[in-house]
Amino acid sequence: MxxxxxxxxxxxxxxxDTAELHYQAWKRLADSLGITIDREFNEELKGVGRMESLEKILALDPKQSDLSLERKEALATEKNDHYVDLLGTISExxxxxxxxxxxxxxxxxxxxxxxxxxxxxxxxxxxxxxxxxxxxxxxxxxxxxxxxxxxxxxxxxxxxxxxxxxxxxxxxxxxxxxxxxxxxxxxxxxxxxxxxxxxxxxxxxxxxxxxxxxxxxxxxxxxxxxxxx
The missing domain is CATH 3.40.50.1000 (HAD superfamily/HAD-like)
Structure with a gap:
C-alpha cells in the first residue's frame, strides 16, 4: 500500500476561518482611504498575499494609483496591525x-x-x-x-x-x-x-x-x- x-x-x-478577520481589517483600512469594499469583493482576496491584496483594493480608486512603494508598505503594515489586534479574539x-x-x-x-x-x-x-x-x-x-x-x-x-x-x-x-x-x-x-x-x-x-x-x-x-x- x-x-x-x-x-x-x-x-x-x-x-x-480567519477570512472574516481579514475582511474586517481590510475594510477598516479601505474605509480610512475612502474606498468601499464588501464581502463579495473580499472573496477575491482569499489565498492572496498582503501586498497583492492591497493592490486590488487600491485599484478600486484611481486616485490611489500613484502611491509610492513606501506608502503602500506602510498601508500593508497598518492592515496587519488591525488583523493582529483581531487575532486576540480567536481560540481553540x-x-x-x-x-x-x-x-x-x-x-x-x-x-x-x-x-x-x-x-x-x-x-x-x-x-x-x-x-x-x-x-x-x-x-x-x-x-x-x-x-x-x-x-x-x-x-x-x-x-x-x-x-x-x-x-x-x-x-x-x-x-x-x-x-x-x-x-x-x-x-x-x-x-x-x-x-x-x-x-x-x-x-x-x-x-x-x-x-x-x-x-x-x-x-x-x-x-x-x-x-x-
Whole structure:
C-alpha cells in the first residue's frame, strides 16, 4: 500500500476561518482611504498575499494609483496591525470541525505535517489555536519569493521534509491554492464547492468531510498511480 509521506495544509479556510478577520481589517483600512469594499469583493482576496491584496483594493480608486512603494508598505503594515489586534479574539473553539481528529490520525500514522500559508501570522495563529505542536514545519509568506498560485509554498515544505512532491498531499480551500498544489505535482484536496474548485483532484464540501481513510484511498487511486504513469 502506497502511503503519502507528508500532508501540507493551508491555514485560512482549512485549519481555521480567519477570512472574516481579514475582511474586517481590510475594510477598516479601505474605509480610512475612502474606498468601499464588501464581502463579495473580499472573496477575491482569499489565498492572496498582503501586498497583492492591497493592490486590488487600491485599484478600486484611481486616485490611489500613484502611491509610492513606501506608502503602500506602510498601508500593508497598518492592515496587519488591525488583523493582529483581531487575532486576540480567536481560540481553540475556532478550529474548524474535523481538523483536530484529522491531524491526530495523520501523526499517528507517522506522516509529516506541514503548513503552507500566505499569511505572515501563521505561527501566531497556530499558537492561539494551541495547534503549534501538531505541525512539523511551517511555511509562510516570509519564506517564499512567489506566493500562490505559484507552487513554491508547497515545494518549500516538501524540500524541508526531503520527500518527493508526488508523495505529498496538499489541502486547500482557495482556487489559487489548489492550482499551487497541482503545479507542485502533489495530490490536491479541495475544501469547497465544485464550482469554485473544479481542478481539485479530490474535493469535499467542508472540513467535516475530511476523512483520513477516504483521502488516502483517493490518493492511492488517482494520485500516485496516475502521476507514475
Amino acid at each position: 502506497i502511503m503519502p509521506k507528508a500532508f501540507i495544509f493551508d491555514l485560512d479556510g482549512v485549519i481555521t 473553539d475556532d478550529i474548524l470541525p474535523g481538523i483536530t481528529d484529522l491531524l491526530k490520525t495523520i501523526r499517528q500514522q507517522g506522516i509529516k505535517v506541514g503548513l503552507g500559508s500566505a499569511s505572515k501570522n501563521a505561527t501566531h495563529v497556530l499558537k492561539e489555536l494551541k495547534l503549534i505542536d501538531q505541525f512539523d514545519y511551517i511555511v509562510d509568506a516570509a519564506q517564499v519569493s512567489k506566493g500562490k498560485p505559484d507552487p513554491e509554498t508547497f515545494t518549500n515544505a516538501a524540500d524541508h521534509f526531503g520527500v518527493d512532491y508526488v508523495e505529498c498531499i496538499g489541502i486547500e480551500d482557495a482556487p489559487s491554492g489548489v492550482t499551487a498544489v497541482n503545479s507542485a505535482d502533489m495530490f490536491s484536496v479541495g475544501v469547497g464547492t465544485a464550482e469554485a474548485l473544479p481542478h481539485a483532484e479530490y474535493r469535499v464540501d467542508n472540513t467535516t468531510e475530511l476523512d483520513f481513510d477516504s483521502i488516502i484511498q483517493a490518493y492511492q487511486s488517482f494520485g500516485v498511480s496516475a502521476k507514475a504513469e
